[in-house]
Amino acid sequence: MCPHANGDALPNGTSQMVAVDMSNGATHTSSVKSNGVNGHSNGVNGHSNGINTGAKILEQQQRNPYAPRASDFLSNVSNFKIIESTLREGEQFANAFFDTKTKIAIAKALDAFGVEYIELTSPAASEQSRADCEAICKLGLKAKILTHIRCHMDDARIAVETGVDGVDVVIGTSSFLREFSHGKDMAYITKTAIEVIEFVKTKGIEVRFSSEDSFRSDLVDLLSIYQTVDKIGVNRVGIADTVGCANPRQVYDLVRTLRGVVHCDIEIHLHNDTGMAIANAYTALEAGATHIDTSVLGIGERVGITPLGGLVACLYAANPEYVKSKYNLSMLREIENLVAEAVEVNVPFSNPITGYCAFTHKAGIHAKAILNNPSTYEILKPEDFGLTRYVSIGHRLTGWNAVKSRVEQLGLKLTDEEVKDATAKIKELADVRTQSMDDVDSLLRVYHSGIQSGELAVGQKEALDRLLRKHREERQRARDASASQPPLQQIC
Amino acid sequence: MCPHANGDALPNGTSQMVAVDMSNGATHTSSVKSNGVNGHSNGVNGHSNGINTGAKILEQQQRNPYAPRASDFLSNVSNFKIIESTLREGEQFANAFFDTKTKIAIAKALDAFGVEYIELTSPAASEQSRADCEAICKLGLKAKILTHIRCHMDDARIAVETGVDGVDVVIGTSSFLREFSHGKDMAYITKTAIEVIEFVKTKGIEVRFSSEDSFRSDLVDLLSIYQTVDKIGVNRVGIADTVGCANPRQVYDLVRTLRGVVHCDIEIHLHNDTGMAIANAYTALEAGATHIDTSVLGIGERVGITPLGGLVACLYAANPEYVKSKYNLSMLREIENLVAEAVEVNVPFSNPITGYCAFTHKAGIHAKAILNNPSTYEILKPEDFGLTRYVSIGHRLTGWNAVKSRVEQLGLKLTDEEVKDATAKIKELADVRTQSMDDVDSLLRVYHSGIQSGELAVGQKEALDRLLRKHREERQRARDASASQPPLQQIC
Numbered sequence: 001m002c003p004h005a006n007g008d009a010l011p012n013g014t015s016q017m018v019a020v021d022m023s024n025g026a027t028h029t030s031s032v033k034s035n036g037v038n039g040h041s042n043g044v045n046g047h048s049n050g051i052n053t054g055a056k057i058l059e060q061q062q063r064n065p066y067a068p069r070a071s072d073f074l075s076n077v078s079n080f081k082i083i084e085s086t087l088r089e090g091e092q093f094a095n096a097f098f099d100t101k102t103k104i105a106i107a108k109a110l111d112a113f114g115v116e117y118i119e120l121t122s123p124a125a126s127e128q129s130r131a132d133c134e135a136i137c138k139l140g141l142k143a144k145i146l147t148h149i150r151c152h153m154d155d156a157r158i159a160v161e162t163g164v165d166g167v168d169v170v171i172g173t174s175s176f177l178r179e180f181s182h183g184k185d186m187a188y189i190t191k192t193a194i195e196v197i198e199f200v201k202t203k204g205i206e207v208r209f210s211s212e213d214s215f216r217s218d219l220v221d222l223l224s225i226y227q228t229v230d231k232i233g234v235n236r237v238g239i240a241d242t243v244g245c246a247n248p249r250q251v252y253d254l255v256r257t258l259r260g261v262v263h264c265d266i267e268i269h270l271h272n273d274t275g276m277a278i279a280n281a282y283t284a285l286e287a288g289a290t291h292i293d294t295s296v297l298g299i300g301e302r303v304g305i306t307p308l309g310g311l312v313a314c315l316y317a318a319n320p321e322y323v324k325s326k327y328n329l330s331m332l333r334e335i336e337n338l339v340a341e342a343v344e345v346n347v348p349f350s351n352p353i354t355g356y357c358a359f360t361h362k363a364g365i366h367a368k369a370i371l372n373n374p375s376t377y378e379i380l381k382p383e384d385f386g387l388t389r390y391v392s393i394g395h396r397l398t399g400w401n402a403v404k405s406r407v408e409q410l411g412l413k414l415t416d417e418e419v420k421d422a423t424a425k426i427k428e429l430a431d432v433r434t435q436s437m438d439d440v441d442s443l444l445r446v447y448h449s450g451i452q453s454g455e456l457a458v459g460q461k462e463a464l465d466r467l468l469r470k471h472r473e474e475r476q477r478a479r480d481a482s483a484s485q486p487p488l489q490q491i492c
Numbered sequence: 493m494c495p496h497a498n499g500d501a502l503p504n505g506t507s508q509m510v511a512v513d514m515s516n517g518a519t520h521t522s523s524v525k526s527n528g529v530n531g532h533s534n535g536v537n538g539h540s541n542g543i544n545t546g547a548k549i550l551e552q553q554q555r556n557p558y559a560p561r562a563s564d565f566l567s568n569v570s571n572f573k574i575i576e577s578t579l580r581e582g583e584q585f586a587n588a589f590f591d592t593k594t595k596i597a598i599a600k601a602l603d604a605f606g607v608e609y610i611e612l613t614s615p616a617a618s619e620q621s622r623a624d625c626e627a628i629c630k631l632g633l634k635a636k637i638l639t640h641i642r643c644h645m646d647d648a649r650i651a652v653e654t655g656v657d658g659v660d661v662v663i664g665t666s667s668f669l670r671e672f673s674h675g676k677d678m679a680y681i682t683k684t685a686i687e688v689i690e691f692v693k694t695k696g697i698e699v700r701f702s703s704e705d706s707f708r709s710d711l712v713d714l715l716s717i718y719q720t721v722d723k724i725g726v727n728r729v730g731i732a733d734t735v736g737c738a739n740p741r742q743v744y745d746l747v748r749t750l751r752g753v754v755h756c757d758i759e760i761h762l763h764n765d766t767g768m769a770i771a772n773a774y775t776a777l778e779a780g781a782t783h784i785d786t787s788v789l790g791i792g793e794r795v796g797i798t799p800l801g802g803l804v805a806c807l808y809a810a811n812p813e814y815v816k817s818k819y820n821l822s823m824l825r826e827i828e829n830l831v832a833e834a835v836e837v838n839v840p841f842s843n844p845i846t847g848y849c850a851f852t853h854k855a856g857i858h859a860k861a862i863l864n865n866p867s868t869y870e871i872l873k874p875e876d877f878g879l880t881r882y883v884s885i886g887h888r889l890t891g892w893n894a895v896k897s898r899v900e901q902l903g904l905k906l907t908d909e910e911v912k913d914a915t916a917k918i919k920e921l922a923d924v925r926t927q928s929m930d931d932v933d934s935l936l937r938v939y940h941s942g943i944q945s946g947e948l949a950v951g952q953k954e955a956l957d958r959l960l961r962k963h964r965e966e967r968q969r970a971r972d973a974s975a976s977q978p979p980l981q982q983i984c
Contacts, residue, residue, distance in 0.1 A: 094849035094884055095841075097926045126888040128923035172861075245809055245871040248740035248771050249778060273871055274809050275802035275844045279740050279771030286741060301869075303842045303850050310767035317737055317766050348840030349587075350795045352767045357586035358795050369664075377793075379737040379765055392586055396618040431620035434589045 074256065074288045078319045081116040083168075083267060083293045084308060086339060087136075088119040088148045089300035095343040096299065102342050103132050104139065106296070109335045111141040114327040115308075119146045119293070123162050124155040130162065137163035144206070151189070151209075156196045166206030168238070169196055173221060174213035186221050190228055197234050208267060210238025215246045215254065223261050230262035236291060237262055241280065244273025244302070248283040255287035267291035270306050272298055278310040278352075282318075296339040297347065309336060313352035317379045330386030353380060359389045368401035394435035396427050403444070410441060412448040421458045422447045446471045566748065566780045570811045573608040575660075575759060576800060578787040578831060579628075580611040580640045585791035587835040594834050595624050596631065598788070601827045603633040606819040607800075611638045611785070615654050616647040622654065629655030636698070643681070643701075648688045658698025660730070661688055665713060666705035678713050682720055689726050700759060702730025707738045707746065715753050722754035728783060729754055733772065736765025736794070740775040747779035759783035762798050764790055770802040770844075774810075788831040789839065801828060805844035809871045822878030845872060851881040860893035886927035888919050895936075902933060904940040913950045914939045938963045 087103055090096055098106070107118055118141070123130035137145050144165040149155035151171035159167045171189055184192075193209055200207040209229045211217055226237045239254060246254075251268070258266060268284040270277040270293070281292045298307030309332055316323040323329070333354045340347050349355050359382040369377055374389065382389050393402045400416070400423040407414050407422075414422070422444060429435055429443070450456030450467045457463075579595055582588055590598070599610055610633070615622035629637050636657040641647035643663035651659045663681055676684075685701055692699040701721040703709055718729045731746060738746075743760070750758060760776040762769040762785070773784045790799030801824055808815040815821070825846045832839050841847050851874040861869055866881065874881050885894045892908070892915040899906050899914075906914070914936060921927055921935070942948030942959045949955075 092854045092889060094852040094854060094882075097887065121889070126919045126923045129888065243869055243871050247774055247778075247806065247810075249744070249775065252741070272842065273844060273850070274806035275770035275799070276774065276806060278767035279775075282739050282768065283741065286739075298842050301854060302852060303844060303847045307767070307842075314739065314766035314768060318739075345841040346838050348842060349837040350764065350790050350799075350840060352765060352795060355795045358765070360586040360794060362584045362586060362793060377735055379735050390586075395589065396621060397584060397613070427618045431618045 072286060074259065074286065076285045076288060076290055077282070077315060078322045080285050080289070080315070081291045082308070082311070083117040083119055083146065083291050084110050084115040084143075084295070085119040085148075085269075085293050085305070086110070086295040086299065086308075088121050089269075089293065089305055090295040090339070090343075091121050092301045093295075093299035093304060093343055095345060098342060100128070100132050100135060103136065106335075106339060106342070107136050107139065107141060107143075109331065109338055110296075111139075111143045112328060113331045113335055115143055115294075117146055117166075117291070118143045119148055119168060120164070122147055122149045122155060122159065124149060124158050130158065133162045133164065137165075146206070146208075151192050151196055153192075153196060153199065156199055160200060160203045160205065164205065166208065166235070167200045168208045168210065169193070169200070170210045170212055170238070170240070172213055172242075173211035173218075173225065174216040175218070186225065190225050193225065193229055194232060197229055197232060201233060206235045208236040208238055209234045210240055210267065210269065212240050213242040214239045215241050215250060216243070219254075219257075223258065226258060226262050230264050234264055236265040236267045238267040238269060239284075239289075240269040241271055241277075242269075244271030244277065246270065246280055247274075247276060248279050251280045252283045252287045255284045255289050259288035265290040267293065269293040271301070272303050272305055272307075277304075277306040278314055281306045281311055282314045285315075296335055297345070297351070299339065299343060299345075307351075308332075309354060310352045313380060316384070320381070320384065324384060329384055332385055333387070353385050353387070358382075359387060360392055361390070362392045362395065362397060368399050371401055371405050394426065394430060394437060394440045396430040398423060398426055398430065403440075406440065407444055407448075410444060412444060414444075414448060414451065417458050418447070418451060425461075425464060442471065443468065564778060566751065566778065568777045568780060568782055569774070569807065570814045572777050572781070572807070573783045574800070574803070575609040575611055575638065575783050575785045576602050576607040576635075576787070577611040577640075577761075577785050577797070578602070578791065578800075580613050581761075581785065581792035581797055582787040582831070582835075583613050584793045585796060585835055587837060588791065590834060592620070592624050592627060595628065598827075598831060598834070599628050599631065599633060599635075601823065601830055602788075603631075603635045604820060605823045605827055607635055607786075609638050609658075609783070610635045611640055611660060612656070614639055614641045614647060614651065616641060616650045622650065625654045625656065629657075638698070638700075643684050643688055645684075645688060645691065648691055652692060652695045652697065656697065658700065658727070659692045660700045660702065661685070661692070662702045662704050662730070662732070664705055664734075665703035665710075665717065666708040667710070678717065682717050685717065685721055686724060689721055689724055693725060698727045700728040700730055701726045702732055702759065702761065704732050705734040706731045707733050707742060708735070711746075711749075715750065718750060718754050722756050726756055728757040728759045730759040730761060731776075731781075732761040733763055733769075734761075736763030736769065738762065738772055739766075739768060740771050743772045744775045744779045747776045747781050751780035757782040759785065761785040763793070764795050764797055764799075769796075769798040770806055773798045773803055774806045777807075788827055789837070789843070791831065791835055791837075799843075800824075801846060802844045805872060808876070812873070812876065816876060821876055824877055825879070845877050846879070849882075850874075851879060852884055853882070854884045854887065854889060860891050863893055863897050886918065886922060886929060886932045888922040890915060890918055890922065895932075898932065899936055899940075902936060904936060906936075906940060906943065909950050910939070910943060917953075917956060934963065935960065 086106055087098065091098060110118055120133045120136060121129045123133045133147055146166045146168050147159050147162065147164045148168040148170065149159050151169045156167065171193065173189060197207050197209055211222055211225070214222060229237060237258070239258065255266060255268065266289045268281065268289045268291070270280045277298065285292065292306060292311060294306050294308040294311050295304060296308050298304035298310070312323060312327065312329065312332065336347050336354055347354055349357065352358065359378070361377060371391065391402050391405070393406055400420045403423045403426065404416070404419045407419055425443060426435060426440060429439070446467050447456065447464065450464065455463060456467060578598055579590065583590060602610055612625045612628060613621045615625045625639055638658045638660050639651050639654065639656045640660040640662065641651050643661050648659065663685065665681065689699050689701060703714055703717070706714060721729060729750070731750065747758060747760065758781045760773065760781045762772045769790065777784065784798060784803060786798050786800040786803050787796060788800050790796035790802070804815060804819065804821065804824065828839055828846055839846055841849065844850065851870070853869060863883065883894050883897070885898055892912045895915045895918065896908070896911045899911055917935060918927060918932060921931070938959050939948065939956065942956065947955060948959060
């Protein structure tokens with residue numbers, strides 16, 4: 001693993017940070033329910049697609065400045081379920097090979113986090129896939145267990161025998177897939193879909209029907225087959241951006257159109273080839289989708305799908321209380337590290353929430369405002385995710401407000417003019433090389449004692465240089481003296 | 493650096509891949525203009541916000557199945573400029589310390605890639621920042637050089653003396669920033685903005701006025717100040733999602749509203765805290781924005797802003813020919829590696845285009861279709877970015893079509909039934925551990941020679957196991973024999 005794979009450590013040579021200890025007034029009642037009966041309230045024919053009431057949205061807005069300005073009756077941004085597919089889509093990631101033990105560890109962690117559904121590789125893929133599917137069904141998790149199969153009776157017969165709570169059926173409907181993948185026409189697809197769905201329903205478990213490559217499928221074909229399967233009582237229909245070509249407004253349009261055609265729930269599965277999978281998921285919920293597919297860190301075919309952490313980040317920004325009530329957010333980093341290790345990748349430095357500098361503030365004007373009120377530059381509260389905020393000060397973009405905060409942390413007394421003067425010196429030194437926290441602290445202490453002793457006043461650059469040189473020489477002498485002492489074991 | 497930081501190597505233990513050599517019919521005239529006069533066509537008062545003609549969009553649609561279905565006259569998806577801010581926003585990334593040499597290398601690389609603008613840290617930030625700004629202005633790059641300053645006459649006076657082609661002015665307008673950052677009211681902000689803009693205009697260079705934290709600013713305040721600065725002849729107004737709280741439909745609404753209020757160009761700057769910065773940029777262009785801020789790998793405050801590569805990916809998906817004509821796409825990976833090394837991070841495994849598995853296909857049904865026609869599961873042509881496609885086959889999700897392709901590459905002759913039989917064996921072995929390409933090749937060769945010699949037929953599992961065992965034993969004997977030879981230098 002790389003040095004900062006776990007998000008803890010910064011690489012060498014990085015500028016040092018000040019941990020900001022700040023309990024700002026806005027206290028949230030931190031009623032994180034470790035895992036409710038999420039997902040289980042949706043019965044076989046639950047059709048739980050709720051429509052938010054205006055009052056609920058108004059209440060939300062009053063609490064949260066990031067909530068949409070105008071109410072939107074289609075939106076499920078505060079009424080959704082996660083179908084976590086690390087153990088299905090994630091297994092299609094180039095690096096993934098999950099043995100039984102790893103699969104069980106991931107399933108348990110996702111369940112403790114609170115995802116409503118866990119989707120597993122088809123038991124038809126291999127003998128071990130079937131055995132693992134059965135083993136996970138027997139764990140007695142709160143999350144519902146799904147498996148994902150081709151739209152084929154052979155696969156369906158195997159799937160329903162594993163003990164799963166539901167079966168996700170998929171078939172390619174785009175002209176591309178119909179021509180280059182399975183070679184079937186829409187009449188054949190419809191007939192097979194009906195057969196498979198009716199078979200799964202006889203077993204009393206959930207069934208979802210999804211097209212593949214939906215955004216390149218003929219719209220009339222799509223709506224027609226969705227309407228047909230809705231009428232025979234499918235629990236969910238699924239839209240899939242299999243190639244990652246969709247953009248947010250296309251997603252909104254398709255989901256909203258579909259919302260007017262079917263009564264059942266709507267699931268969406270979004271690949272991330274152009275980096276839009278999180279935003280597309282958010283927009284799908286706004287248009288009335290009810291279930292979002294995710295994987296941890298987004299692992300899957302190619303660059304993968306909507307990542308669990310990113311989805312949580314944007315939904316938390318819209319309604320923190322709802323997201324905190326559903327999921328055990330402080331587990332996110334642990335789950336990401338578990339999966340990153342299993343598939344031998346680093347958590348990206350730019351990962352929402354857990355990227356190692358997600359809560360690091362650097363530019364002077366940012367640092368100043370953050371110190372006054374974290375909400376100025378932060379929409380996610382790091383403490384809700386078990387994380388900490390940092391303000392970086394030993395660099396040339398630093399500002400005197402951040403330095404003043406450090407002065408106070410060190411228990412030193414300096415006027416604003418003095419702090420500004422010391423800041424100018426930090427900038428000058430940082431123009432040559434980034435200053436460590438130790439460097440900054442030494443400078444502030446030397447500055448402070450110079451002021452106290454009367455050897456220094458604001459603007460006396462040469463006096464400050466002399467004091468700093470003297471300090472360095474004293475430190476060097478102390479180091480030399482300690483180096484001339486024989487090491488302890490040689491004395492003994 | 494971590495082992496796969498440069499995107500070349502796969503970590504140990506990863507399943508092996510088949511490089512797919514496939515020249516599919518659709519030849520693009522690869523007229524990559526290394527760098528045109530992009531960005532220079534927008535004069536001081538250019539107001540170059542173009543409106544696409546229906547004919548142009550229709551032509552696009554005929555060429556590209558991923559282009560929007562219906563034409564949209566507001567959209568600038570095929571008419572935009574990039575303001576590349578790695579050397580300004582990127583310098584605010586926790587790890588960034590760019591010395592002069594590194595800044596020049598990055599500026600030259602971005603210029604060769606073809607970005608229209610390069611934005612630099614304020615010369616007021618430090619002495620070295622000013623010197624570097626002057627040095628980059630003297631390079632004679634095709635890209636226009638901008639610097640980014642606070643809305644303050646002191647900063648403006650320094651900026652206009654550096655030789656830049658334009659100045660980007662910013663001030664916080666949200667109630668949060670007005671209360672906790674600079675403490676100024678809208679009347680003061682407007683007065684200062686007019687003073688700074690008129691001053692910069694007297695120097696004959698471009699000037700942009702941007703609010704900060706625009707999505708939490710009062711809409712009437714915002715539109716009012718934008719209208720005022722538009723009337724006095726600002727070149728661009730900027731919208732900034734400084735805290736990364738916006739979602740695509742909010743971005744669309746604000747940009748579209750603003751498009752109806754001002755005549756000048758519209759720039760947008762989007763932070764990525766919830767992972768929506770690429771999609772928000774795309775949506776801003778759809779609503780009529782003209783200029784998008786990016787940084788390489790998205791580096792910036794916290795998790796950064798819209799990444800250059802991600803933006804290119806989504807705009808290429810919408811109109812490949814336009815994007816190829818503007819930018820030297822095969823340089824993307826090199827630029828990302830340059831910046832990743834400078835700030836000591838890894839290119840994320842999930843990075844659009846250059847993530848090390850962005851063109852790796854694994855699941856059986858994907859592999860089959862990709863082998864028939866890459867467009868089935870790919871919206872980006874790897875060859876347009878100087879990259880290669882892989883199909884992974886040594887795992888339990890493999891399919892017989894991918895294996896058949898490998899059989900043909902090895903020059904072996906097997907019937908489809910035989911390939912399916914061999915595939916079943918690969919799945920069985922891969923259920924225990926992922927098979928390397930060498931393992932797969934050995935199995936296929938043993939299978940083929942068994943069929944040829946008559947020792948094996950389809951379905952004879954025991955015979956195949958016996959032949960594989962025999963092959964392993966022979967290989968082991970060969971290895972033992974070579975190990976028992978004394979090493980060369982001992983003989984000499």
